[in-house]
Amino acid sequence: MSDIVNPSEIAPFQLYLVASDADYHTLQEGDELNRSNVTDDTTDGFTIMASLEKAIHGEGKNLYSFIGFHFIFRGANEKRRFKRVTITIRFEDSAKPLQDDPEVEEIWPGTEYVWQGLTKEVQDTKSLTGTAKGGPSGGQAAIEGKWQREEKFVRNTPARLSGEKTLLKRKAGSHKNAIRIRMSENMQEESGLLRELRTGILVKRKRAGPHRFKAHFEIDAEADMRYDIVQGLKTLVGAQHITDPVVFEPGVNFFGTNDLAGINSREPDVEMVQAYGEAVSWTELANVSRKVMKDNGKWKEIVEGE
16 A cells, blocks of 8 residues: 655745745755645745645556646736746656656646636625505505625636647657646736646656656746846845755655545546546636537537537
């Protein structure tokens, strides 16, 4: 039976423009496995957080490992927002880097999507109800009032989200050892991008047994000019945020605090990636190249001519 590592509390913190112990918040602590706090950085009204939610390893001849991450990108308001974000995750074998790196088999999101969010406008209205009583002196009318809440939904301009497998560091071969996720707003409408995203990744290890591998992270974000200035100042004074890779060991699973997709008791496979992505997505995602509609609570592709 695989060991289970319980999640630790994750809290954002402020990175000031001077070197401080806070910069070491996302470094490895000794021989730590499955570090749940991948990285977090709150700077001048912008918050970036990444956390590990799942690490489920196959046993015996099953060399698959499923990894689930949760990302948060928040600005202070609509004017101070993230406009573009690129997330790169590269997997590396600890003992034989590049030679035995795990290969990315499946990811979610694995294609291009548009995010068509809904904004709720709420208005309070008053409805009046009349009642009448008859009697010898004529009629008495009583008017009763009741406040009701009226809701209207306004559809936002879509932002875009895409994911792809890629090859990094290696100079040859078709062995894809990394993923790249891109998010961007609609620049004309200044719609902003997804504030939260969960991604599922299935990798295949080259060797059986408890051979450790790592996930290296790089997050490139574009916001307003103040964010770029602060990031530049932090680099100049040596206070830029440093993130160590997350270390995994087959046989040591990490299940997080929930099982929304019902995958905790399953062996990792390709279907697990899609199940996780659909279950934990907090937004409605429509494939760019398809038309979809909701039918009985489920998204259904519309075939031309129907």
